[in-house]
Amino acid sequence: MEKTFKMQAKSFKVFVTGFFNSGKSTLVHTLDNKAIHVEKKLKKAYDKEKTTTTTGIDLGRMVWVRPNLSYKTEGVIMSKTEFLRDKGEYLGWHVNNFELKGSPGQMQFSTVRKILAKGSDGVIFLIDGSDVPSIGNALVIMEDIKAVLGHKIPIKIIANKSDKEDYQGGEMISNLVGEQVYEGSGKFNIGVKDAIIAILKIIANSDNAENKTKLEAVV
Numbered sequence: 001m002e003k004t005f006k007m008q009a010k011s012f013k014v015f016v017t018g019f020f021n022s023g024k025s026t027l028v029h030t031l032d033n034k035a036i037h038v039e040k041k042l043k044k045a046y047d048k049e050k051t052t053t054t055t056g057i058d059l060g061r062m063v064w065v066r067p068n069l070s071y072k073t074e075g076v077i078m079s080k081t082e083f084l085r086d087k088g089e090y091l092g093w094h095v096n097n098f099e100l101k102g103s104p105g106q107m108q109f110s111t112v113r114k115i116l117a118k119g120s121d122g123v124i125f126l127i128d129g130s131d132v133p134s135i136g137n138a139l140v141i142m143e144d145i146k147a148v149l150g151h152k153i154p155i156k157i158i159a160n161k162s163d164k165e166d167y168q169g170g171e172m173i174s175n176l177v178g179e180q181v182y183e184g185s186g187k188f189n190i191g192v193k194d195a196i197i198a199i200l201k202i203i204a205n206s207d208n209a210e211n212k213t214k215l216e217a218v219v
């Protein structure tokens with residue numbers, strides 16, 4: 001029999017949010033260079049480098065592939081485009097589609113953000129680790145998102161832009177937000193996949209919680 005993939009029925013929805021300039025669109029684009037971005041040009045570049053701001057959505061199409069469905073298995077994530085190119089390497093593996101849905105970060109787009117958040121299975125929350133004063137606004141957004149998705153929604157926080165010289169460090173940010181954060185750089189693809197896989201594992205395991213209990217009871 002021809003060996004193929006085990007396509008999982010469930011497609012996961014991961015919401016990427018945070019305050020203005022935290023690096024949401026950059027992260028989605030780094031992971032899927034064919035991602036859709038609905039944005040507008042800024043009248044004047046922000047911080048010299050930033051020329052656009054998201055007014056609508058960032059949408060990346062991704063897959064999570066795992067050699068088995070053990071809750072300990074990390075697997076790997078990649079864009080759907082990369083997967084279709086290299087799929088021969090993953091014959092026999094389990095494949096979940098998932099979307100990375102980025103939101104606008106400006107406070108004035110709060111309604112758009114809340115509408116986009118609806119139906120998400122988990123959240124990647126970005127904080128600009130080189131801009132500590134932005135944490136106040138970030139925490140307001142965090143509360144808004146929890147109000148939409150419920151306080152039990154899986155959230156992983158990334159202290160982003162760890163490559164920058166003026167990065168303040170994950171420890172300081174962990175202390176400010178009251179939980180351990182991931183450190184990374186969306187621009188240079190450092191650390192961010194770990195946070196996303198952690199979210200996917202929580203979602204998948206909560207999805208399978210009932211089945212897993214049954215299996216464990218049999219064993």
Ligand SMILES: Nc1nc2c(ncn2[C@@H]2O[C@H](COP(=O)(O)OP(=O)(O)OP(=O)(O)O)[C@@H](O)[C@H]2O)c(=O)[nH]1
Nearest residue numbers: 020021022023024025026053054105161185186187
């Ligand atoms: N050095 C560094 N710069 C980054 C990183 N991620 C994003 N940037 C820069 O930070 C700026 C903001 O990035 P965006 O991806 O537009 O941020 P955003 O969160 O989508 O912004 P809004 O949509 O306006 O809320 C850009 O100039 C990026 O090049 C990173 O990991 N390291």
Ligand SMILES: [Mg+2]
Nearest residue numbers: 024025053054
């Ligand atoms: Mg953006």
